[in-house]
Amino acid sequence: xxxxxxxxxxxxxxxxxxxxxxxxxxxxxxxxxxxxxxxxxxxxxxxxxxxxxxxxxxxxxxxxxxxxxxxxxxxxxxxxxxxxxxxxxxxxxxxxxxxxxxxxxxxxxxxxxxxxxxxxxxxxxxxxxxxxxxxxxxxxxxxxxxxxxxxxxxxxxxxxxxxxxxxxxxxxxxxxxxxxxxxxxxxxxxxxxxxxxxxxxxxxxxxxxxxxxxxxxxxxxxxxxxxxxxxxxxxxxxxxxxxxxxx
Amino acid sequence: xxxxxxxxxxxxxxxxxxxxxxxxxxxxxxxxxxxxxxxxxxxxxxxxxxxxxxxxxxxxxxxxxxxxxxxxxxxxxxxxxxxxxxxxxxxxxxxxxxxxxxxxxxxxxxxxxxxxxxxxxxxxxxxxxxxxxxxxxxxxxxxxxxxxxxxxxxxxxxxxxxxxxxxxxxxxxxxxxxxxxxxxxxxxxxxxxxxxxxxxxxxxxxxxxxxxxxxxxxxxxxxxxxxxxxxxxxxxxxxxxxxxxxxxxxxxxxxxxxxxxxxxxxxxxxxxxxxxxxx
Numbered sequence: 001x002x003x004x005x006x007x008x009x010x011x012x013x014x015x016x017x018x019x020x021x022x023x024x025x026x027x028x029x030x031x032x033x034x035x036x037x038x039x040x041x042x043x044x045x046x047x048x049x050x051x052x053x054x055x056x057x058x059x060x061x062x063x064x065x066x067x068x069x070x071x072x073x074x075x076x077x078x079x080x081x082x083x084x085x086x087x088x089x090x091x092x093x094x095x096x097x098x099x100x101x102x103x104x105x106x107x108x109x110x111x112x113x114x115x116x117x118x119x120x121x122x123x124x125x126x127x128x129x130x131x132x133x134x135x136x137x138x139x140x141x142x143x144x145x146x147x148x149x150x151x152x153x154x155x156x157x158x159x160x161x162x163x164x165x166x167x168x169x170x171x172x173x174x175x176x177x178x179x180x181x182x183x184x185x186x187x188x189x190x191x192x193x194x195x196x197x198x199x200x201x202x203x204x205x206x207x208x209x210x211x212x213x214x215x216x217x218x219x220x221x222x223x224x225x226x227x228x229x230x231x232x233x234x235x236x237x238x239x240x241x242x243x244x245x246x247x
Numbered sequence: 248x249x250x251x252x253x254x255x256x257x258x259x260x261x262x263x264x265x266x267x268x269x270x271x272x273x274x275x276x277x278x279x280x281x282x283x284x285x286x287x288x289x290x291x292x293x294x295x296x297x298x299x300x301x302x303x304x305x306x307x308x309x310x311x312x313x314x315x316x317x318x319x320x321x322x323x324x325x326x327x328x329x330x331x332x333x334x335x336x337x338x339x340x341x342x343x344x345x346x347x348x349x350x351x352x353x354x355x356x357x358x359x360x361x362x363x364x365x366x367x368x369x370x371x372x373x374x375x376x377x378x379x380x381x382x383x384x385x386x387x388x389x390x391x392x393x394x395x396x397x398x399x400x401x402x403x404x405x406x407x408x409x410x411x412x413x414x415x416x417x418x419x420x421x422x423x424x425x426x427x428x429x430x431x432x433x434x435x436x437x438x439x440x441x442x443x444x445x446x447x448x449x450x451x452x453x454x455x456x457x458x459x460x461x462x463x464x465x466x467x468x469x470x471x472x473x474x475x476x477x478x479x480x481x482x483x484x485x486x487x488x489x490x491x492x493x494x495x496x497x498x499x500x501x502x503x504x505x506x507x508x509x510x511x512x513x514x515x516x517x518x519x520x521x522x523x524x525x526x
Contacts, residue, residue: 030330055279055330057489065432066280066304067362070355074374096326097351098342102380108342110334111305111326116353117375145353147378153400154377235331 005213007166008033008240009221010185011130013213015082015164016040018126022079024050026069026122028113032236034082034128036229040217043224052078056232070114073121076157080124083115087141088127090179090199092148092160092172094119095141102143112145119146122158127172132165134198149177168193169210170201178202183210218244257422260476263445264289267412270320272299274361274410274437278307278330278485278493281434283416283447285481288519291316299323301410303361303433304354308485308498311335314347315511316519323350323408325357332498336505351381356388358433360408364440369407376403413441416481417467418490420448424469425456431488438471447478449490 015037019025025038035053042049053059054069062068072078085094086109096112098105119125129136150156160172163179167188170179179201184190190207213221226241263286267273276282287309290298295318300310302324310327313319315337327338341347356373363371372391377400382388387406393399415434419427426446428434438444444467456466481487484494484501504510 029328063430063432065430065434065436066277066354067358067433067436070358097380102384103342103349104345105342108334108339110328111324111351112353112379112381113305113326114354116379116381117355117373120375120377144378144380146375150378155374155399155402 005218006240006244007185009213009218009244010210011164011166012036012040012221012225013217014169014210015126015128016044016217017211018124018162019049019080020044022049022124024052024078025080026052026073026078027054027082029054031082031084031128032229032233033130034126035232036221036225036236039225039228040221043220043228053232058231059228070117073118073158076121078122080126080161081118081122082126082128083119083146084127084129085136085141085145087136087138088129088163089138089141089148090201091177092127092163092179093141093144094127094146094148095143096145097143099142105143115146117146118158119148119160120150120154120156120158124161125158126161127163129163130166132167132193132196134196136198137165137196138198139200148172149174167196173202176202180204181207183208185210186212257451258474258476260285260289260447260478260481261293263414263447263474263476264293264295266445266474267295267298267414269296270298271411272301272409274301274303274413274441275306275309276303276415276431276434276437277305277328278309279488280431281415281417281428281487282307282309282482282485283414283445283478284309284483284485285416285478286414286445286447286476287312290318291515291519292523294318296320301357301408302327303437304352304357307335308501311337311505314338314341315505316515319347321348321350323352323357325352325354329498329502332502336502337511340508351384353379353381356403356405357408358436360405361436361440363405363407364409365436370404371407372402372404374402377401408440410437410441411443413437413444415444416447416449416478416487418449418487419452419456420446420472420475420477421452421454421456423455423457424472424475426467426469426472426475427452427456427462427465428467429465429489432465435467438467443473444471446472446475447481448475449479449481449487451477
């Protein structure tokens with residue numbers, strides 16, 4: 001049977017499962033789904049997980065200005081972070097700068113933010129991009145804002161852990177430097193994912209379906225988490241949880 | 248004994264804009280920090296040209312408006328972001344037209360460059376970045392080695408960033424030129440690193456911000472502050488932390504109008520030029 005949950009709720013629950021047993025998760029700007037996932041993981045941890053959301057007044061522990069998050073990451077005090085990309089390739093390189101021949105980009109994105117640094121320093125970087133199409137998931141990014149892998153001898157304690165899209169979850173295999181399909185979201189197929197992915201990746205013989213959020217998760221999400229996330233992302237919370245609560 | 252009772256005469260927003268010369272390197276804070284939107288409008292009104300903006304570490308509406316108005320030759324920033332409002336229309340148009348020199352950076356490298364300037368040293372080492380195309384496009388970043396050992400591999404070094412002017416809006420300033428910024432301490436870093444710091448203040452604090460340790464910890468000492476102008480609502484329309492939020496309807500209207508050259512010109516007429524002509 002198909003349970004009553006929104007695609008966004010599946011994504012939030014899926015990402016939250018990747019944040020179990022961590023001490024400190026940081027969330028960057030413009031990240032309502034990762035932010036909700038971090039808050040869900042915190043709610044489940046009985047407060048053991050610390051969540052730092054940039055731009056939030058209720059959930060930011062920083063008192064040393066913009067640099068503190070980055071200093072904190074270099075000290076090893078942040079276990080997980082989220083990055084996206086206008087383009088993401090099969091080696092987990094991400095492009096936040098633009099499409100075309102830099103600096104004459106045909107399409108300009110906002111910029112690299114802290115990616116070129118945090119990707120090296122945060123052990124579990126979860127790549128998150130809802131749009132799963134060949135224009136986003138490309139064979140090779142046009143500009144490397146932050147590389148997915150580094151040469152041996154480069155100081156790198158962090159890197160890509162997984163890629164979550166609107167269609168599926170990929171794990172990143174650091175040894176093979178490749179993604180591997182982990183699970184397919186309900187309503188999507190392995191064939192469709194192959195077709196919509198511009199890079200090559202590995203695939204199990206029988207890829208499982210991404211687990212649906214259970215009733216307890218949905219209760220927590222639509223209650224406490226909806227309330228907490230609305231401080232930073234009011235329109236997102238109204239759109240998703242307002243709708244989910246009304247359903 | 249106490250601090251000498253220096254009474255710093257306050258100036259006007261127009262004077263601040265006049266004292267930021269064409270070609271100056273100007274450090275600006277992101278929309279969630281302290282943005283002197285009122286001085287940005289005055290800079291546009293005075294026809295500022297060839298500015299080199301430094302986003303600490305990114306810029307929002309301030310950058311988009313100044314770029315659109317033709318005030319900016321160079322932008323050094325980790326990003327131009329209007330957050331949930333969408334892509335920055337005038338920035339995007341300027342990149343497309345090739346009229347803006349963009350120096351793409353990453354947040355902590357901008358903080359590191361300012362930290363070097365703050366300490367009066369020429370460069371700062373920083374983690375990460377190795378293998379990023381950002382590095383390939385920067386002649387002010389280089390790769391070196393740890394002089395005390397080699398375990399860490401290559402390490403990026405960024406040149407100090409020394410802005411001519413930091414321009415910010417803050418909740419409070421006192422008559423000694425001390426400026427309260429609370430936890431938004433990127434503005435402290437900016438003031439330390441810059442030759443001059445120009446501030447517009449929402450309110451004037453009646454007393455000495457450094458006299459009360461609870462306020463002093465979040466205060467930029469007047470030592471670093473060149474000029475202060477009182478400007479209530481000076482961060483409108485982006486808002487000021489802890490004081491007032493963004494004027495969302497206005498910002499959405501800006502986004503709509505700034506999609507075209509004509510629409511943006513109309514916006515400037517209405518909110519920058521016409522109010523001055525009426526005075």
